Amino acid sequence: MYAQLGLGCWSFAPGYREEFSASDSVQTIHAAVRSGIRHFDTAQVYGKGRSEQLAGQQLRRFRRKTPREELSLATKIFVTPNLTPRGFASRFETSLNRLCTSYLDVCYIHWPIQHYDFRPLLEVLQSFREAGKLRHIGLSNFPPDMIYTLSCFCEISYVQDAYSLLWRRPEDELLPLCRSLGIRFAAYSVLAQGLLARTPYPPQDWRSSLVFCRPEVRSRLGELLDAYRLKVSSYGLTPAQAALLWAAAAKGVHTVLIGSRTKQQLLHLTEVYGQKLPEELEEYLEEFSLRCGELLPAEEGNIFCRRW
Ligand SMILES: NC(=O)c1ccc[n+]([C@@H]2O[C@H](COP(=O)([O-])OP(=O)(O)OC[C@H]3O[C@@H](n4cnc5c(N)ncnc54)[C@H](OP(=O)(O)O)[C@@H]3O)[C@@H](O)[C@H]2O)c1
Numbered sequence: 001m002y003a004q005l006g007l008g009c010w011s012f013a014p015g016y017r018e019e020f021s022a023s024d025s026v027q028t029i030h031a032a033v034r035s036g037i038r039h040f041d042t043a044q045v046y047g048k049g050r051s052e053q054l055a056g057q058q059l060r061r062f063r064r065k066t067p068r069e070e071l072s073l074a075t076k077i078f079v080t081p082n083l084t085p086r087g088f089a090s091r092f093e094t095s096l097n098r099l100c101t102s103y104l105d106v107c108y109i110h111w112p113i114q115h116y117d118f119r120p121l122l123e124v125l126q127s128f129r130e131a132g133k134l135r136h137i138g139l140s141n142f143p144p145d146m147i148y149t150l151s152c153f154c155e156i157s158y159v160q161d162a163y164s165l166l167w168r169r170p171e172d173e174l175l176p177l178c179r180s181l182g183i184r185f186a187a188y189s190v191l192a193q194g195l196l197a198r199t200p201y202p203p204q205d206w207r208s209s210l211v212f213c214r215p216e217v218r219s220r221l222g223e224l225l226d227a228y229r230l231k232v233s234s235y236g237l238t239p240a241q242a243a244l245l246w247a248a249a250a251k252g253v254h255t256v257l258i259g260s261r262t263k264q265q266l267l268h269l270t271e272v273y274g275q276k277l278p279e280e281l282e283e284y285l286e287e288f289s290l291r292c293g294e295l296l297p298a299e300e301g302n303i304f305c306r307r308w
Contacts, residue, residue: 003248005273006039006072007032007266008188008257009055013047017205017261022054027263029058033066035270041160041186041257042099043076043110044091049098056099073099074106074158074186076140081113085120092128106158108138111308112146122154138186141302144173151181162303163187163253165196165228165243165289166212166221167296175252184254189303190247191259195225197240211303217295224295228288235281240265241272246285249277 010016012025032040040059042051052075059071075095077088092107107125109118128134138158139147147159159178163170167189178185191197193207200222201207212221225239232242248256260266277285 002274003253003256004039005037006041006186006255006257007037008259009040009042009051010046011259011261012054013050015047024262025054026058028260028266029055031263031266033062038070039072039255041074044095045078045110052095052098056101060100068101072105073101074108075099075104076108076110078110079113079121081116085124088121089124096133103133103135106136106138107134108140108158108160110140112142113308118150119153122150126154144177147177156183158184158186160186160188162189163247164190164192165246165285166192166292167303168289168293179252185252186255186257187247187253188257190256191240191243196243209305211296211300211305214297221292221295224288224292231284235278237272240269244269245272245275245277248273
């Protein structure tokens with residue numbers, strides 16, 4: 001199975017990169033629709049709602065040629081322990097407004113919280129589903145045991161987590177669980193937030209706090225990445241393209257979210273999307289990714305080194 005391509009909208013708001021440009025964001029969304037991308041992923045916390053707003057307003061401009069039913073819109077709601085079901089419901093309605101739509105295709109709870117009862121919030125999402133305001137309920141960054149428990153309570157249709165040549169942890173438990181429960185897996189950071197596409201992040205960039213930049217990992221990983229860039233170029237692919245093609249063909253991945261910030265970055269990826277990697281390169285990537293994985297600290301459960 002080859003994954004569907006979705007556009008991640010995190011960078012379409014200030015806060016993601018210093019170099020935020022609204023006109024780049026608009027052009028990227030327009031280029032995505034024109035290249036046939038139909039799944040768009042955003043979140044309430046991206047630019048405090050500005051990403052949802054920009055995506056909603058731009059996608060609305062295509063309504064005549066690309067009606068709402070042809071699009072799949074996903075957003076995520078960030079939960080804090082004191083958020084009431086009523087407050088949660090009101091946030092959901094806010095997302096509908098910002099995205100200029102009467103229903104969402106997927107609404108994820110963005111991050112888990114330890115020892116927190118999510119069932120009242122899932123009941124809210126179920127009521128929206130029954131009212132036709134939501135098609136699918138999703139969980140993002142949740143560990144497998146919580147996903148399993150919550151899926152016994154209500155139908156979970158999507159799970160979203162990081163997955164890339166550099167981060168294959170979902171293969172241990174998460175992907176098998178999703179397969180066994182019939183849950184669609186949406187992969188984010190398939191370019192490892194750009195590390196698989198370019199030279200290392202500048203030191204002042206917040207991405208320097210990702211697990212890949214830990215002092216004990218950085219230099220050895222840097223060497224492996226240099227070799228990777230050379231290798232894939234001998235097959236006529238750029239590092240970003242090879243990383244995307246690998247993730248899109250990976251077993252159990254339903255959707256790959258690309259985080260392209262500019263139209264050029266997006267077209268660079270869509271131009272090869274759908275291609276199959278040569279078998280020899282696949283073998284190399286398998287070995288490369290396992291060696292990268294061995295460098296990463298086992299105790300980190302996510303690429304952001306985030307405790308929750
Ligand atoms: N659920 C969650 O917690 C979560 C977490 C992360 C992401 N996501 C979702 O997944 C989406 C994608 O994630 P991501 O931003 O981590 O994705 P990514 O695709 O791994 O990284 C995006 C970065 O890669 C670089 N890039 C993209 N296309 C490129 C190209 N063709 N050539 C060279 N560099 C390229 C850019 O870096 P530069 O900016 O340096 O140019 C861009 O900012 C997000 O927008 C969001 O919707 C969800």
